[in-house]
Structures are given as structure tokens and as C-alpha cells.
Amino acid sequence: MKRLSLLPILFLLSACSVYKSQGRKAFESDSSGNLKTYSLVSCKKQNSITAWFQSEFPNKIYELVLTEPDLEIWKGANSDDTVEVRAVQINAAGQIACSYEFANEGAWRSYQKDFIHELENNMMTAD
Numbered sequence: 001m002k003r004l005s006l007l008p009i010l011f012l013l014s015a016c017s018v019y020k021s022q023g024r025k026a027f028e029s030d031s032s033g034n035l036k037t038y039s040l041v042s043c044k045k046q047n048s049i050t051a052w053f054q055s056e057f058p059n060k061i062y063e064l065v066l067t068e069p070d071l072e073i074w075k076g077a078n079s080d081d082t083v084e085v086r087a088v089q090i091n092a093a094g095q096i097a098c099s100y101e102f103a104n105e106g107a108w109r110s111y112q113k114d115f116i117h118e119l120e121n122n123m124m125t126a127d
Contacts, residue, residue, distance in 0.1 A: 037111045043098040083108040087119050
């Protein structure tokens with residue numbers, strides 16, 4: 001009878017050893033950067049003079065990712081390895097510029113298509 005009562009305890013101990021395995025630790029460390037996609041930093045309305053000034057004299061080097069008649073997307077690298085993405089939506093009421101931050105270049109590459117698709121299909125709003 002005592003041997004039967006030890007069986008569930010041994011089963012639980014073996015399950016705990018699987019949970020703490022090296023494979024799981026490697027999985028968690030590899031996937032941690034990819035779980036966080038991006039976050040919205042800010043959105044604001046811009047008049048045409050402000051928009052022109054920011055496009056002509058940006059505060060850092062940006063790479064043009066997408067240009068459409070009503071949407072521009074720019075990407076820049078931050079000093080902490082995060083990626084800043086600026087989306088400028090142009091409509092009859094003016095321009096709305098939103099800044100987003102991705103965890104790293106890998107996260108940007110992984111979610112770039114979905115992010116652009118989302119912006120193309122939805123209107124941005126400023127606070």
C-alpha cells in the first residue's frame with residue numbers, strides 16, 4: 001500500500017523536472033523577444049508646416065517603409081535596440097502622426113506585414 005501512495009508523488013516530481021528542463025529554458029529565452037509585438041507611443045494631429053518640417057529635418061535617420069497617397073510609414077532604430085516606427089496618415093482633415101515601438105528588429109520583421117495591413121485598413125486617431 002505504501003508503494004502505491006509513492007507513485008503519485010514520483011509522477012509529480014518527474015513532471016516538475018520536465019517543467020525546469022533546459023529545453024524549456026531555451027524556449028522561454030528564445031521566444032521572449034517575439035512575444036511582445038509593439039506598443040503605441042503617441043499620436044498627434046499635425047498641420048502641413050509641422051509635417052513638412054519633420055519630414056525634411058527628422059531628429060534621427062528614418063527609412064521609408066511604405067508610401068501610399070494616404071499613408072506613409074517610416075522606420076528608425078533607437079540606441080537601446082528598439083525600433084521606432086512612425087506612421088503618417090493623410091486625409092482631408094490634415095495629418096495624424098503616430099509613433100510605435102517594437103521590442104527589437106526581429107519583432108519588427110516578424111510583425112511588419114500584419115502591422116502595415118492593420119494601418120492600411122484602419123483610421124488612426126489622435127488624442
